[in-house]
Amino acid sequence: MxxxxxxxxxxxxxxxxxxxxxxxxxxxxxxxxxxxxxxxxxxxxxxxxxxxxxxxxxxxxxxxxxxxxxxxxxxxxxxxxxxxxxxxxxxxxxxxxxxxxxxxxxxEGPHCYSFFFGNTAFSENDDDVTSFFLTDFLARQFEAFVVEPLGLDRHPQLLPMYFGNYRKLVYLSQLEDGELQAKAKKAAQYLGLEYEYRFTGYGDLTSALTGL
Structure with missing residues (x-):
């Protein structure tokens, strides 16, 4: 016992x-x-x-x-x-x-776009004030996580209200994937924005996790 x-x-x-x-x-x-x-x-x-x-x-x-x-x-x-x-x-x-x-x-950081890009570099890039960002996840799930929550599928007339002050869509990619790049370009066209691609990898996420 x-x-x-x-x-x-x-x-x-x-x-x-x-x-x-x-x-x-x-x-x-x-x-x-x-x-x-x-x-x-x-x-x-x-x-x-x-x-x-x-x-x-x-x-x-x-x-x-x-x-x-x-x-x-x-x-x-x-x-x-x-x-x-x-x-x-x-x-x-x-x-x-x-x-x-x-x-x-x-x-650390205000949002995932910042820590993927690198918080220090992101804070120093003034050009990004008029940019709408996508990550790999949002490129995959653009309709489910951008279009539908904003009601753009039901009320497309709202698009200028949400995105009229943006100049470009910036795709911050974690993987170099041609299919995701095509999805991001399509998203930029849908929103009527210029398209810019930046490969970031995992940015500050790596140091945050390896430091645990």
Missing amino acids: DANRNEVWNDNSLLQRANKEKVRVIACGAIAREVIAVCKANGLGHIDLHCLPAIWHAYPEKIAPGIEQAIAAARAEGIGRIFVGYADCGTGGELDRVCAREGVARI
Whole structure:
């Protein structure tokens, strides 16, 4: 009987230790592929990825409460280390307030376009004020994550209201993929914007994850 209790205790102890050694990355579903790719390329097997709905990209008011709940769930599992795989992403500082209360860090930058490009370089590029950005994810999911949430499929007359002040669409690509480039060009044509392609790779996402 004592031996059985010891086995159970040892199993629980091993589980607790394993959980403490993990890093739970709570990330936007829109960067799931990229997080997985960086982890595979850099041997980051200790990272335990948990993604929140990518569509929150269009509803940023849901991000901070969702992160708070996901942090609580991770701690209930006994996860010792947690990292937030979001930039501010339109939360207006609310995500930072959650992170400060919970004592966790997040990816630096205002949004994913910035950290893919590189936060320092992005902040120094004044030309981007009139640019609308796509990532690989948004090039793949342009209709579902741009056209439909804005209602442009139902009310195309709204297009000038949303995009009249933009000059160009800038595709920040993580992979050099001809099919995705074609989709991005088509998106630029749909919006009536000039098209610009910039290969960024994973930018600051790599250093954020390898530094954990």
